[in-house]
Amino acid sequence: MFVRHVMQLGLANVGAQALSLLIVPILTRLYSPADFGAFAIYLAILNTLGPIASLRLQAALALPEQPEESRRLLHISLIVLGMNVTLTALLAGIVIGEGWIPDEWMTDERRFLLLLLPFNLAALGLVQIYSAWTMLHHRASATALARMTESVVDRSTSCLCAFSAAIHPLGLIAGRLVGSGAAAYSLWRASRAHVSTTRDSRPDVRS
Numbered sequence: 001m002f003v004r005h006v007m008q009l010g011l012a013n014v015g016a017q018a019l020s021l022l023i024v025p026i027l028t029r030l031y032s033p034a035d036f037g038a039f040a041i042y043l044a045i046l047n048t049l050g051p052i053a054s055l056r057l058q059a060a061l062a063l064p065e066q067p068e069e070s071r072r073l074l075h076i077s078l079i080v081l082g083m084n085v086t087l088t089a090l091l092a093g094i095v096i097g098e099g100w101i102p103d104e105w106m107t108d109e110r111r112f113l114l115l116l117l118p119f120n121l122a123a124l125g126l127v128q129i130y131s132a133w134t135m136l137h138h139r140a141s142a143t144a145l146a147r148m149t150e151s152v153v154d155r156s157t158s159c160l161c162a163f164s165a166a167i168h169p170l171g172l173i174a175g176r177l178v179g180s181g182a183a184a185y186s187l188w189r190a191s192r193a194h195v196s197t198t199r200d201s202r203p204d205v206r207s
Contacts, residue, residue, distance in 0.1 A: 027159070154175045
């Protein structure tokens with residue numbers, strides 16, 4: 001079982017990386033260096049906030065001995081994530097509304113980046129939480145599927161956005177947002193299916 005789970009996760013990561021390497025030459029022809037520069041700044045901010053989105057509470061999901069305690073910790077992680085995402089959205093709104101950044105720096109595209117950040121942070125946090133939850137219940141296949149889904153949707157969205165004059169400058173960021181959202185949805189579906197299966201397998205104790 002352990003070896004199979006390791007193989008599933010390893011193959012999913014290799015497949016996702018291979019897909020990225022195949023798509024990168026296409027993306028470099030569809031997007032300008034300025035687009036990749038804005039994407040790098042966005043990723044730097046997102047990767048800084050991402051690990052603390054849920055205060056790393058998902059790392060403690062495996063500690064409780066009782067399933068109910070793990071489920072309560074899952075709910076606490078989701079609540080903390082929601083609070084942090086809300087705080088990020090408020091800060092982004094204040095920065096934009098109060099004009100803390102000079103107008104010559106705050107272009108329309110950068111305003112849109114700040115508005116997208118809370119949504120992407122929420123998707124990233126959900127992926128982290130539900131990845132830990134599915135691994136806790138030995139659902140490595142669900143985590144592997146979510147990893148592949150994220151990569152395929154991310155790159156596909158970025159390529160499609162490149163042909164839209166309105167979204168083109170932000171296509172790389174839109175791809176990351178949609179890809180993370182798709183992975184979060186896939187993991188959420190897997191966790192719901194596990195809960196339904198567990199409930200159905202419980203013995204009927206009614207007299």
